[in-house]
Amino acid sequence: MDGVHARRAFKPHLVMVAVAVVGCGGSGDFTPLELSVQLDAPQQFRTALANGTLEFHLSRPLEASQRVVCAIDGEPSICANDEGRGSLRYENLGPGLHRLSVGIESGDGTELSVVEQMLEIVVPSVVVFTASPAGITASIAAARAGQTVALVEPTRWVGGMISAGLAVTDVGPRGLEIIGGLAQEFIERAREAELAKGVCPGACIDHVNFESHVAEQVFESMLAESGVVVERDTRLEDVQMHGGRLSSISTSRGELAADVFIDASYEGDLMALAGIPYRLGRESRQLANPPDDPEQLAWQEDLAGVRRYRGPRLMTVDPYLVPGDRSSGTLPFIEPRPTVMPTAGDGDSRVMAYTYRLCVTDDPSNRVPFEPPDNYDVTLYEASARVAEALAQTRDLAEALFNPEPIVRSGDPAYFKYDLNGGSTFSIDMTSPNLNQSYIEADEHERQRIRDAYRDYILGLLYTWQTNPRFGTLNEELARYGFCRDEFVDRGGWPHRLYVRVGRRMLGEYVMNQNDVLQNGRRPRIVDPVGFGAYSIDMHSYRYFAAPLDWVDGVRREAIVVEGFILEDLPDFAPYPISYRALIPRAQDATNLLNPVTLSATNVAYASLRMEPTFMILGESAGTAAALAVETQQSVHTIDYAVLRQRLLASGQRLDY
Numbered sequence: 001m002d003g004v005h006a007r008r009a010f011k012p013h014l015v016m017v018a019v020a021v022v023g024c025g026g027s028g029d030f031t032p033l034e035l036s037v038q039l040d041a042p043q044q045f046r047t048a049l050a051n052g053t054l055e056f057h058l059s060r061p062l063e064a065s066q067r068v069v070c071a072i073d074g075e076p077s078i079c080a081n082d083e084g085r086g087s088l089r090y091e092n093l094g095p096g097l098h099r100l101s102v103g104i105e106s107g108d109g110t111e112l113s114v115v116e117q118m119l120e121i122v123v124p125s126v127v128v129f130t131a132s133p134a135g136i137t138a139s140i141a142a143a144r145a146g147q148t149v150a151l152v153e154p155t156r157w158v159g160g161m162i163s164a165g166l167a168v169t170d171v172g173p174r175g176l177e178i179i180g181g182l183a184q185e186f187i188e189r190a191r192e193a194e195l196a197k198g199v200c201p202g203a204c205i206d207h208v209n210f211e212s213h214v215a216e217q218v219f220e221s222m223l224a225e226s227g228v229v230v231e232r233d234t235r236l237e238d239v240q241m242h243g244g245r246l247s248s249i250s251t252s253r254g255e256l257a258a259d260v261f262i263d264a265s266y267e268g269d270l271m272a273l274a275g276i277p278y279r280l281g282r283e284s285r286q287l288a289n290p291p292d293d294p295e296q297l298a299w300q301e302d303l304a305g306v307r308r309y310r311g312p313r314l315m316t317v318d319p320y321l322v323p324g325d326r327s328s329g330t331l332p333f334i335e336p337r338p339t340v341m342p343t344a345g346d347g348d349s350r351v352m353a354y355t356y357r358l359c360v361t362d363d364p365s366n367r368v369p370f371e372p373p374d375n376y377d378v379t380l381y382e383a384s385a386r387v388a389e390a391l392a393q394t395r396d397l398a399e400a401l402f403n404p405e406p407i408v409r410s411g412d413p414a415y416f417k418y419d420l421n422g423g424s425t426f427s428i429d430m431t432s433p434n435l436n437q438s439y440i441e442a443d444e445h446e447r448q449r450i451r452d453a454y455r456d457y458i459l460g461l462l463y464t465w466q467t468n469p470r471f472g473t474l475n476e477e478l479a480r481y482g483f484c485r486d487e488f489v490d491r492g493g494w495p496h497r498l499y500v501r502v503g504r505r506m507l508g509e510y511v512m513n514q515n516d517v518l519q520n521g522r523r524p525r526i527v528d529p530v531g532f533g534a535y536s537i538d539m540h541s542y543r544y545f546a547a548p549l550d551w552v553d554g555v556r557r558e559a560i561v562v563e564g565f566i567l568e569d570l571p572d573f574a575p576y577p578i579s580y581r582a583l584i585p586r587a588q589d590a591t592n593l594l595n596p597v598t599l600s601a602t603n604v605a606y607a608s609l610r611m612e613p614t615f616m617i618l619g620e621s622a623g624t625a626a627a628l629a630v631e632t633q634q635s636v637h638t639i640d641y642a643v644l645r646q647r648l649l650a651s652g653q654r655l656d657y
């Protein structure tokens with residue numbers, strides 16, 4: 001079904017016994033300090049949350065007669081210390097400056113060493129949820145416009161997918177023509193960083209592929225320079241509404257109030273908790289429009305709904321554990337034959353395949369070999385093996401199944417770093433009812449199970465491709481590659497974010513659809529653009545199941561089928577405008593929320609909109625609009641578009657094409 005969902009839901013002493021402060025509120029967003037003769041002033045840091053933790057470690061173990069003492073604004077406070085690591089918990093601090101101190105005392109109370117930190121509690125006017133590229137550009141745009149911005153990130157890392165392995169930037173053949181503003185600033189700064197390292201081909205003039213750690217460093221610098229307060233390791237728990245407005249959000253570290261909120265998450269969690277109606281899955285070809293819309297042609301989407309199913313690469317492959325025996329059950333990840341076969345154009349609640357974007361290398365000096373997960377089970381890859389055996393009759397498997405895209409040259413110019421994406425059947429892409437199909441509406445515990453399952457599946461697949469003789473030439477090819485030792489170093493080379501290609505989609509003031517993307521004349525041209533999209537309509541597989549096909553022996557019997565894949569180029573690859581109204585909810589649902597990622601669009605349109613450069617463009621526009629709404633004390637619906645347009649153009653955004 002393709003329904004609409006809604007939910008309400010002391011002074012320092014010059015001694016060499018040192019205490020090093022390593023974080024606040026789990027943020028880790030300032031340089032660790034070490035007390036020594038070099039320290040002569042405290043460091044100040046900012047947070048928007050009244051609750052948090054100051055973490056510290058000792059440079060050496062305490063002696064039996066020594067103890068750690070903590071204080072907040074001169075008043076003793078409880079701190080924990082175990083084996084040289086500890087924390088000071090602060091709660092309910094009001095806005096303004098506060099002095100937090102951690103010291104070491106001897107048994108008779110003599111102060112041996114102390115370090116102080118100045119903590120500033122700020123009151124944000126704009127709160128942005130998730131430090132995705134769109135969340136980063138939204139935050140920076142609002143901050144540069146004079147607003148106090150809190151950027152809430154559930155993990156320790158900023159940069160979303162661009163710093164999590166998506167290094168081959170999806171700009172489209174003519175995408176660079178419409179990228180400006182902060183997106184262009186990021187590209188230029190990341191390009192300069194790669195040029196300084198001497199790793200990109202040529203002179204880097206048109207280079208738009210970036211190492212993940214370089215992208216993360218550039219994002220960190222841009223945030224710091226703009227004064228954005230980044231709250232890391234801070235999970236969203238609930239949203240409070242008052243009079244049609246979001247008044248505050250509840251997080252794992254306390255409450256945050258603001259005038260305007262921006263949801264920049266890939267899942268649309270803030271939007272959903274605020275009770276904003278949304279769609280999940282594919283609209284039907286017949287019902288991709290509001291039923292009372294008189295202009296049916298404007299809403300008709302030829303690509304909507306379920307697609308015609310086919311065999312993987314048009315081959316016939318048996319779907320059952322015991323070939324030909326339905327009673328033995330289907331292979332892992334293959335759904336049984338449906339009781340009612342899907343009809344092309346029908347709607348459903350399915351989303352396209354998810355994956356992890358991996359950074360791999362063929363440089364022996366930087367390569368970490370692929371290893372199986374602890375729970376490795378070779379039977380999980382039986383469908384992949386059968387497809388490979390059938391494919392090997394006509395294609396080279398290494399070429400057909402394994403297609404890493406070069407990012408930059410390695411330290412040795414004979415080698416490269418690569419972005420490994422999914423796409424081919426039973427590659428590192430996977431779609432399954434208990435994986436991506438369950439992810440969006442799951443709680444955090446279940447989402448983590450799914451993320452772990454994807455990790456184990458992909459690790460096992462790479463190991464199988466490398467070691468199982470049924471994969472032929474792929475064995476030798478995979479043996480040349482491994483994870484990059486210098487990427488995701490705190491995670492053993494594994495990216496920190498699952499690639500959620502599509503989540504919820506808001507039902508907003510304007511719903512972008514296929515006709516807007518293809519600019520085929522069925523809808524009037526958008527008059528309030530806040531950016532452009534420029535990528536093809538790109539959908540990965542939605543499901544694998546058993547269904548009857550005609551086999552080469554002339555008999556019609558069940559086989560593995562794949563459904564959902566689409567790659568539809570834009571006419572002349574022409575960029576298309578994106579309406580400001582697609583970034584805002586309907587006025588009756590909320591008046592102070594902007595949504596540049598899970599924006600208002602049909603599934604078909606979103607398959608083109610879902611690219612990181614587009615998200616960065618829309619993020620900047622959302623941040624600029626949020627600042628304008630705060631300044632004028634208006635809703636996001638009543639701000640003057642002419643003024644917004646003027647500000648966006650002044651910042652370098654491209655709104656005319």
